[in-house]
Amino acid sequence: MGKKKMLFVYNPKAGKERIRSNLLDIIDIFAKAGYEVTVHPTQEQGDAIEAVKNRDRGFDIVTCSGGDGTLDEVVSGMWMSKTRVPIGYVPAGSTNDFAMSLGIPAAMHASAEAIVTGREYACDIGVMNGDTFVYIAAFGLFTDVSYLTKQDIKNVLGHMAYIFEGAKRLSEIRSYHMKVTADDMVIEDDFVFGMVTNSISVGGFKDITGKHIKLDDGVFEVTLVKFPDNMLDMSNLMAALLNRDIDTEQMYCFKTSHLVLESKESIAWTRDGEFGGEHTYVDIKNENKALKIMVPNKN
Template identity: 25%
Template sequence: MAGEKRFDRVALVVNSGSRSGAAAFEEVRGRLDDLGVPLGEWYQVTDGARLPEVVAEVADHHDLVVVGGGDGTLSTAVDHLAPRRVALGVLPLGTANDFARTLRIPFGLAGACETIAHGKVVDVDLGRIGDNHFVNVASIGLSVGVTRALTPRLKSRLGPLAYPLAAVRAYRAHQPFRARLEFPDGDHAPMEFDDLLQVAVGNGRHYGGGNVVSPTAGIDDNTLDVYAIPAGRVRDHLSIARLLRNGSVVRHQNVVHVTTRRLNLHAEPDQAINVDGEVVATTPQEFSVQRNALVVLVPQESDAARLDTRHP
């Protein structure tokens, strides 16, 4: 089988706190075994705080780690897989699954397991903020309020429909902020904004349950997409919201969009930062892109990325 030829030491780590993680664990073990994937160890992590510890441990003695969970789980896992050049197999078990969407990995367990057994190896870029990586988007402003409004109960009850409801709640409570964007590589002049709704820094293509960062955004282009949305009238924001799905929001007259490889972001007052659906940092921070930092399995027909560096 394909899994046996390429990977000799495979571990499975499933976040049982993700939307469908608990129910998926045994099914995935059986499917991977039937497909010839040589699982040596498997862990069902019920406490999400322990997940980094488990991934770090298995990454030291496996060449493929299959991770089941949402985007926040995957973002945490890559902190330990990327530096070791350990390959990632993705089981999309969250609410948004935007990393899988970007890479065109099937959401269903059968298709995701087939990808792990018979998919191709590619390497993708990762965003970096401080000592942490992100796979999709890091942002400040409204998105932080949305993340905080997305309670486990709401996600469990409504699934992807929880996002628009959380967005409405966050919008009503939002407080505008000031920001300064600096570009250490000198590719853009510094930018100052007085009243903002949101600043987003995208590494991948999708975020927020299927929204597109920009029409040209990709996860293998060595580029960060940065956009700033000003505070303003409700009708302006409604016109912007309608453009989020296909990424044409960056062409709206009220939205500022640039591409870069490094960004220093300052805000007043300091703002919490949402990293792939988890609030994990505060401004000020430097953002950068790491080219071909993560090795991952994708379907043979996926054209989202290619293998640019040699995988051990």
């Protein structure tokens, strides 16, 4: 009986470049579990998409290591490919929100072990104007911080890099007039921030998307934050958002499997921490249990 085949795609610059000192040990874990491993270090943005989309059909699993952006690319490549296989994830980024949501260990050796000893979990993914995202699509306040913060700053400061960069933007707060259609509901208002999520953690903050989150229920958690009257209201609003203290006068929170957001001006979006383009029309759909990812066995 032949060995199982694994494509291992990793981002050598993710996080604090932790993968460099752990790479051989991780490959050894896979090899000891009976895998023949083909290694592909990414060279530029979009490289992981092409590597997975155009991979040989003989691979039994595709594993990746990097931040949420690397995972997003691997999922995109899998979505575009004709043959879909389980995905393993060794988190190595600055925040690793999706790994936290799935209970994947932060320690690289432990997450590698979970791939070869764990179980397949079928979770939802999102499709935004034809492009996939794993756990979040967002617009507005601070959402450009993750992709505009330089990688070397992220490597030195880690999660604090996002906080420092975001603090510099407080004077740039602006709103976007949008029409939002979801199920039988139509909302039209001015928003400073909006996120469509399938995660228990965003930006390293747990529970910001709500309580009792399930990643395989076929619906997103949607949060739309209205434009406040003054900076004091903005401060209170951000505190309420972080504490998930829902103020219905200032924000809309609901669940849906499909929504459309329309605006007259182009609005910049982020998908899984990476730039998602500028749009006047955004159609977001939940693809229920479309992704199989390896997670640790339940105790």
